[in-house]
Amino acid sequence: MRITCLHTADSNIAVFENTARALGLDQHQFRHVSRPDLLAAAEKAGGLTAEILQQTADVLLALSENTDRVLLTCSTLGPAATLASKSTTVPVLRVDQALAEQAMKTAGNVVALCAVETTLEPTRQLFAQVERHPQARLKTRLVAGAWEKFKQGDLAGYLQAIAVAADAEYRQGAACVVLAQASMTGAAQLTQTGKPLTSPECGLRAALI
Known part of the structure; x- marks a missing residue:
């Protein structure tokens, strides 16, 4: 294909x-x-x-x-x-369509992390449209300062900031943490308390169905 x-x-x-x-x-x-x-x-x-x-x-x-x-x-x-x-x-x-669909099957708090402010509203809208578990509750959060690191070429700092934010959400009781942007993917390998969902993995699987 x-x-x-x-x-x-x-x-x-x-x-x-x-x-x-x-x-x-x-x-x-x-x-x-x-x-x-x-x-x-x-x-x-x-x-x-x-x-x-x-x-x-x-x-x-x-x-x-x-x-x-x-x-x-x-x-x-x-x-x-x-x-x-x-x-x-x-x-x-x-x-991120498949990402949203998989995340919202989760019972409990679903936290979608974004690095760019312009991604917050499209992410909210997308996650609100997909079929959801009756007990799924969505929260979107901007990882402050992360995108500036990305634009400055500090990819390691960018991914670390996102991983720290993801770990914090897991510690606060998130059942599922989502990395809403593809550029955030590498942070999933850096987390200590849980494994966030990433759009490339979910999206590529869905594209081949």
């Missing part, structure tokens, strides 16, 4: 390649396209505007022409996958 991934951070290419290998998906062909400008525009605008939504959907549609699946890996731009899906028969998926 040919899977085309649209990223908004160049470093996420390695994240998805590594996850694919860990899941034993070497038989599939992955193509990666990175458009950091789309996330930068959303950050500058304070969120996902109608113009950025349409621009992202147009990119996704163009990518759908020579592939079997398109996977949007940016949580801030997630709704663009739904918009693009209306104009193509090729499945256009948002990587």
